């Protein structure tokens with residue numbers, strides 16, 4: 001016991017002791033029905049997992065104690081005050097309907113300066129970006145049935161987490177899509193690890209995201225790592241939480257080396273912070 005205590009006190013601050021990790025894992029994700037948040041819906045008890053849908057998309061359903069719970073990703077573009085309709089079906093045909101009232105959340109804005117040809121794209125770059133957008137949209141719609149063992153995620157690179165999720169962005173004073181991930185400040189070459197166990201479903205080099213890896217953790221929970229300097233993964237490769245998948249870089253449209261980390265649920269980007277230890 002004494003020896004164990006000593007080891008714990010020597011452990012770096014980021015490596016929480018196992019008991020603490022279990023305590024916070026049980027509270028993740030921190031649910032909140034805001035744009036970019038996750039809504040939690042109790043589906044009741046039944047022997048087999050019910051299926052739940054938001055519009056055409058399956059949503060994540062997991063066991064929680066004796067009952068089932070749906071965790072629904074809410075798009076950043078969802079209008080506060082709007083209502084999202086979720087339908088669930090238990091094995092045996094019992095149907096349930098739920099409504100999520102989207103509550104407001106104020107996100108800030110961010111102005112960035114990048115080379116002009118990364119904002120006003122040439123015809124060629126625009127065509128490339130549109131091809132890549134269509135491909136990534138397909139990748140991000142991935143839904144596999146086996147549920148994640150945990151929803152708690154590891155911070156995928158050592159460094160300061162920047163509160164950049166959801167920021168309205170202006171590149172060279174032109175409005176662009178809100179920022180769909182969390183940036184982690186880290187020098188080029190810093191190891192990047194898988195935030196959760198899963199399987200590599202995409203690995204590519206994209207116009208905006210640069211070198212990118214996407215992992216499938218099951219039931220529509222995905223994580224994406226972008227602007228990598230290098231990646232050493234191949235599609236279909238299984239990974240454990242903590243498996244090295246690449247190195248921090250500044251590829252694609254990046255103002256300097258950092259890790260762009262996104263988390264997706266039912267094909268929408270949600271705030272990665274709600275899956276990480278505070």
Ligand SMILES: [Zn+2]
Pocket residue numbers: 164179181182183259260261
């Ligand atoms: Zn980013």
